[in-house]
Amino acid sequence: MWRRGVVVAVLAVLTALLMILHAQVPNRIGNLGSLMETFLPWLGVLVPVLLVAALVRRSATALIALLLPTVVWANLFGGLLIGKSGVGGDLTVATHNVNAENPDPEGTARKIVESGADVVALEELKASAVPTYEKALGGTYKYRSVQGTVGLWSKYPLSGSRPVDIRMGWTRAMRSTVMTPQGSIAVYVAHLPSVRVKLHAGFTANQRDDSADALGEAIADERLDRIVLLGDLNGTMNDRSLNAVTSQMRSTQGAAGDGYGFSWPAAFPMARIDQIMVKGVEPKSSWTLPRTGSDHLPIAARIELSE
Incomplete structure (x- = not known):
């Protein structure tokens, strides 16, 4: 249970690191950093995909590792899901x-x-x-x-x-x-x-x-x-x-x-x-x-x- 799913756990950590350190991805090679930042919220799609893989593997290690990208995504983009529209305006x-x-x-x-x-x-x-x-x-x-x-x-x-x-x-x-x-x-x-x-x-x-x-x-x-x-x-x-x-x-x-x-x-x-x-x-x-x-x-x- 703990030894299975190491690859899934590593991918989960890498996904979290990409979201946290996206500004460090270099633009020198094909403007890769800007390309990733254009679709940055979509990195969150990897979380449910990896969750399915973790459940299939019955890996506690992978499930715990998935908490990291989940928390990072929620911190970066979760606020956008909350309605902020107000009243008034000229x-x-x-x-x-x-x-x-x-x-x-x-x-x-x-x-x-x-x-x-x-x-x-x-x-x-x-x-x-x-x-x-x-x-x-x-x-x-x-x-x-x-x-x-x-x-x-x-x-x-x-x-x-x-x-x-x-x-x-x-x-x-x-x-x-x-x-x-x-x-x-x-x-x-x-x-x-x-x-x-x-x-x-x-x-x-x-x-x-x-x-x-x-x-x-x-x-x-x-x-x-x-x-x-x-x-x-x-x-x-x-x-x-x-x-x-x-x-x-x-x-x-x-x-x-x-x-x-x-x-x-x-x-x-x-x-x-x-x-x-x-x-x-x-x-x-x-x-x-x-x-x-x-x-x-x-x-x-x-x-x-x-x-």
């Missing part, structure tokens, strides 16, 4: 990567309007589809600004709208001041470069990492105290390579969400790579919206602007 914001190949942009826009958001950011806007989104959203959102492949629609006036250079060679980020009844806030919209997993190159995230650094610099230089970032960052809050951004701002999902809020892929969400992040304001609630014609789920949050 402003509802939403963001959605609409997918350039979306077969139903009009339907997608209609679902965004149904969310009740006051400010909406859209990413991966195809030039030929922009008029469709403008027409479908125009009745609800009087003010808009489209910069390259990202855009911002608002019920409140916009000013100072401009592209933000994230070192890509074309515009996939922007900044605007939204003049709400509670005062002005800086809103950034960003779509960081896509990442892929390739056998010969590993996790191809270097361009995304460079863009994240540039976005972090732009946010650090922002003069307004209240900042909201909306967009597809192609990375999670756990990914160390987004530290230039995540070290400055809070995730509305982590602070006021219910569950993990995974947003991609829409058919079976496995990671929250679409983000609503804030600085100088208080998140009250955060949630995902119903699926559209995109491969991402839209997400929304309610925030408190009043001091």
Whole structure:
């Protein structure tokens, strides 16, 4: 009973160590650390698998060892299962990567309007589809600004709208001041470069990492105290390579969400790579919206602007 299941016990300890020491997994080899951190909560799936193996082996050693990854996972991610959504808030914001190949942009826009958001950011806007989104959203959102492949629609006036250079060679980020009844806030919209997993190159995230650094610099230089970032960052809050951004701002999902809020892929969400992040304001609630014609789920949050 005690001698059986040593391999299962070792795997349990290794799983716990990976979760505890994920920041020590090097990125030098194929950005392996960032890849693991993108799907870090899913390491918990190994626990029930190893539990079955321990029961089959009737191993007390393995069962005791499994307590370690169970406790570590609960400490890291268990809190996300507790409902944190509150009431109140002054402003509802939403963001959605609409997918350039979306077969139903009009339907997608209609679902965004149904969310009740006051400010909406859209990413991966195809030039030929922009008029469709403008027409479908125009009745609800009087003010808009489209910069390259990202855009911002608002019920409140916009000013100072401009592209933000994230070192890509074309515009996939922007900044605007939204003049709400509670005062002005800086809103950034960003779509960081896509990442892929390739056998010969590993996790191809270097361009995304460079863009994240540039976005972090732009946010650090922002003069307004209240900042909201909306967009597809192609990375999670756990990914160390987004530290230039995540070290400055809070995730509305982590602070006021219910569950993990995974947003991609829409058919079976496995990671929250679409983000609503804030600085100088208080998140009250955060949630995902119903699926559209995109491969991402839209997400929304309610925030408190009043001091």
